[in-house]
Amino acid sequence: MSLLKPFSKLPGLNTANILLVENEEQFQQKLADTVVLQEKNVNVNVRLARSLPLPMENEESRPRIDLVVFIIHLTSELSFQSAETSLKYLDPGYFQGKVCFLVTSARNVSVPPERLVSVRKLAASLHCPLLCAEDQTTEGVTTAAHRLLAILKVAAGLVPMATGLYLSTLTRCTVPSDIDQQNFE
Amino acid sequence: MDDSTKRILQRLIRRIPSQMLQTILGKWAHLSREDLHSLDFTQPKWVFTEHLLAHCEENGLTVKHITELEMIYIIENPNQGMWHGFQLLDAEEDAPSIELTQFKEQFKANLTELISHVSIKIKKHTDEAIWIRIAWGDNFTKPNHLKPTYVVHHLQTPYVFVTGLTSKHKPLLNQALVLATRYGSMKDAHLSGRNLTAIRDLLMRQYQQVFPTKHPKPLQEKNPVPRNPNIEKEQAENTENRLQMACEAFGDGTLPQLQKAVYKLETKFRDNSNKTLTGREEPFRGVVEFASTNLLESLRHCVSSGMASTPVTPLLSSITQKGRNYFVITDKGV
Numbered sequence: 001m002s003l004l005k006p007f008s009k010l011p012g013l014n015t016a017n018i019l020l021v022e023n024e025e026q027f028q029q030k031l032a033d034t035v036v037l038q039e040k041n042v043n044v045n046v047r048l049a050r051s052l053p054l055p056m057e058n059e060e061s062r063p064r065i066d067l068v069v070f071i072i073h074l075t076s077e078l079s080f081q082s083a084e085t086s087l088k089y090l091d092p093g094y095f096q097g098k099v100c101f102l103v104t105s106a107r108n109v110s111v112p113p114e115r116l117v118s119v120r121k122l123a124a125s126l127h128c129p130l131l132c133a134e135d136q137t138t139e140g141v142t143t144a145a146h147r148l149l150a151i152l153k154v155a156a157g158l159v160p161m162a163t164g165l166y167l168s169t170l171t172r173c174t175v176p177s178d179i180d181q182q183n184f185e
Numbered sequence: 186m187d188d189s190t191k192r193i194l195q196r197l198i199r200r201i202p203s204q205m206l207q208t209i210l211g212k213w214a215h216l217s218r219e220d221l222h223s224l225d226f227t228q229p230k231w232v233f234t235e236h237l238l239a240h241c242e243e244n245g246l247t248v249k250h251i252t253e254l255e256m257i258y259i260i261e262n263p264n265q266g267m268w269h270g271f272q273l274l275d276a277e278e279d280a281p282s283i284e285l286t287q288f289k290e291q292f293k294a295n296l297t298e299l300i301s302h303v304s305i306k307i308k309k310h311t312d313e314a315i316w317i318r319i320a321w322g323d324n325f326t327k328p329n330h331l332k333p334t335y336v337v338h339h340l341q342t343p344y345v346f347v348t349g350l351t352s353k354h355k356p357l358l359n360q361a362l363v364l365a366t367r368y369g370s371m372k373d374a375h376l377s378g379r380n381l382t383a384i385r386d387l388l389m390r391q392y393q394q395v396f397p398t399k400h401p402k403p404l405q406e407k408n409p410v411p412r413n414p415n416i417e418k419e420q421a422e423n424t425e426n427r428l429q430m431a432c433e434a435f436g437d438g439t440l441p442q443l444q445k446a447v448y449k450l451e452t453k454f455r456d457n458s459n460k461t462l463t464g465r466e467e468p469f470r471g472v473v474e475f476a477s478t479n480l481l482e483s484l485r486h487c488v489s490s491g492m493a494s495t496p497v498t499p500l501l502s503s504i505t506q507k508g509r510n511y512f513v514i515t516d517k518g519v
Contacts, residue, residue, distance in 0.1 A: 024490065025424070032416045049419040050491065058419055078492075 002053045003091040006098055009064040015043045016156035017063045018148065022071035023082040025050055027104060027135045031071075034145040042158055044149070051082050052089035066156040067164075068094055069148060071102045072119055074111045080119060087126075097164025098155050099128045101173070102144065104135045123173035130173035190248050191238060193330050197255050198234045205261070206233075212257050215250045216240070252306060252330055256318050259335055260310055263381035266348045270376035270384050270508075273343040273362070275369025281341055283367060285309060288340065292317070292365035299357045304328040314339050321354050334358070337381065343368065344388050346381060375511040383441035388508045392441055395432040430495045431488035434502040440481040446510045448473040448500070453516060468516070481505065 004019075018035070020028040025048070032046040045063060054062070068090060073079040083101075090099065101123045105111055123130040131147055134140030151171070155164040201209055207226050210216055220240055226233065241251075289307050296303055302322030309315055317336040320328035334354065337346040345362060359371045378384045386392050418424070454462045454469035462469065477483040484501055487493040493501070504510055 019419075033413065036413055036415045044415060046416045047419050048416065050423070051420075054419045055422070057422075062419075 002056065003089055004052065004054060004065065004068070004094070005091040006065070006093040011064055011066075011157070012043070014041075014158070015045065015063070016067075016152050016158060017045045017047065017065050018152050019047045019049060019065045019068045020071060021049050021051060021068065021083065021086055022073075023050060023079045024073060024076070027071055027073075027133075027141075030135070030141050031145055031148070034141050035149060038142070038145050039149055042153060042156075044152070052086035054089075065098075067098055067100060067148075067152045069100045069102050071104070074103055074105045074115050074119070075108060077115070080115060084122070095126050095128065097166070097168035099126065100148070100151055101128055101130045102133050102148070103130065104133050106132045107134075117175075120173055120175050124175045127168060127172045129168060129171040189330075190251065193248065193255075194238060194241065194251050195234050196331065197251065197258070198230060198237065201258055203230065205258075209254070209258050209261065212261075213250075213254050215244065215246055215253070248330060249304075252304070252318060252320070252333070255333070256306060256308060256316065259318075260308070260316055263337075264379060264383075267377055267379060268346050268348045268381045268384055269350075270374035270388050271345040271347060271371050272374045272388075273345065273366055273368040273371050276343065277367045277369070280367040283340060283365075285315070285340065288315065288365050292361055295361040295364045296357065299361060300354075302326065302328055304330070319354075319358070321351075336362070337385075338362070338366070339389075342389065344374070344385075345371065346385060348381075375509040377510065378443050378445070380442045380444075383443055386441040387443070387505065390508075392436045393438040395429070395437045397433055424489075427491060427495055428489045430497055431485045434488065434497040435481050435485040435505055440479065440485065442478070442482075443480040443504070443510055444476060444478070446475045446480055446504055447512070449511070449513045451513060451515050480510075 020031060022028040028048050032048060035046055036044055047062070047065065070083040070086065071079075072083050101119065103116065103119055106116055120130060129151065131144065133144035135144075151167065153159050154162045154167045157163070198206070203226075207221075210224070211221060224233070224236060224240075228236075292307070293305050296305060296319070300321070301324065304320040304322075306318040307315060308318075315338050317338070319334045319336065320330045321332075321334070322328035332349060332351075334347065334349045336358070338344070347358070350358060363369070363371050374388060376384050376388060450471045450473065451468045454465065456463055475484075481504070484493070484504075488495060488497055488501075499506075500512070500514070503512070
């Protein structure tokens with residue numbers, strides 16, 4: 001099984017690499033363009049993929065991936081399933097602050113609420129942060145890019161006194177033990 | 186002008202959208218330039234119709250002239266109503282050499298022989314298509330101009346497109362067409378849609394097709410977006426393969442606009458989790474219908490984005506390969 005390993009390559013100087021994994025391959029392009037434009041001080045490289053495992057042909061040319069972001073569209077069950085299966089191809093070292101989940105359409109009324117709950121449970125069990133993004137407007141994309149860049153810079157070690165593991169203990173997703181809101185006791 | 190003629194004109198003017206009214210009337214030979222200028226197109230339609238009726242009565246226009254106007258309108262806007270495709274089979278020796286006047290005479294003679302009260306108008310359009318308008322009557326009534334049938338045929342091709350035909354008149358039209366075009370028979374091509382240009386392009390393969398190549402090259406994009414060197418796609422080859430297969434199955438660029446694909450299933454039910462229905466002798470009859478504003482575009486997107494598995498199943502690709510959108514599927518095949 002070809003696992004993606006976090007520390008098997010040397011880091012680049014003042015460089016951060018982010019991998020966006022999305023089954024639909026739509027939001028990732030917009031996000032990539034915005035991320036690259038927004039960051040002026042650090043050299044940001046974005047890799048786009050549909051799912052893991054990544055093809056072996058790119059193994060040598062691929063830089064060290066600092067942050068893996070799974071983009072899940074809550075409107076599609078397939079999106080969630082594809083992200084789940086891709087998780088198996090990540091080395092466990094990534095789950096210490098180098099993985100992030102990004103969901104879209106969380107406010108959409110037609111989305112079954114169980115799906116968001118299962119994504120939250122997944123993120124909580126892996127100790128990863130869960131971000132909600134709005135992908136239809138430019139402001140939404142810009143905000144999402146901004147937040148991803150903040151996490152990326154920490155994960156790439158470019159922020160002094162902060163590491164990915166430290167940040168993830170603060171930002172990791174939690175699932176309240178009593179989700180049943182009708183219970184007021 | 187009698188009442189029925191007035192009604193036909195009123196209905197026709199109501200049907201033509203206001204923006205097109207001036208251009209369509211300008212093409213009509215029976216309205217002189219001065220008359221056209223004197224008509225006020227900014228009036229509400231019912232006032233306009235009264236004025237037009239007055240003009241027609243002055244000039245002594247009859248039903249024949251009004252049906253000409255209707256034909257001009259339909260030729261300009263053919264993409265309404267439901268068009269059905271037919272294919273002529275068993276060409277005789279002189280079928281490819283039929284030319285316009287011969288076809289016209291033969292068709293009119295045949296049809297009037299079969300049914301005496303019928304009104305036929307044949308017109309050749311600039312793009313080599315022959316348009317025929319038929320108003321049907323029977324032995325006791327005059328032709329009904331409110332429900333005409335339109336037929337489009339390209340000479341030297343075995344394809345005919347028909348709209349507004351009832352099943353009562355279908356065998357008559359079949360026979361007249363078959364005799365006039367010197368073919369053996371005519372069968373249903375199982376292709377129908379609202380858009381005449383679309384079904385014509387599909388049947389006559391006039392859309393941009395992509396052929397399978399041994400050395401696949403990525404399809405050139407029309408406006409290549411300048412690629413940011415910092416952004417890289419990991420699985421670009423997969424994406425290109427999927428796009429190539431989608432375009433091979435459905436075509437490249439703008440695709441003919443089909444609205445529906447209907448699959449009538451006459452296969453046995455096969456699902457191991459449902460014991461009551463599996464294992465019965467009779468086929469489980471069902472109908473699967475795909476509907477969209479532009480079906481081929483949607484299917485192509487499904488394949489290129491990975492929603493439908495590749496290689497493209499022959500059930501879907503036979504829509505373009507065979508030029509049909511109605512299929513009956515039995516256990517032995519399509």
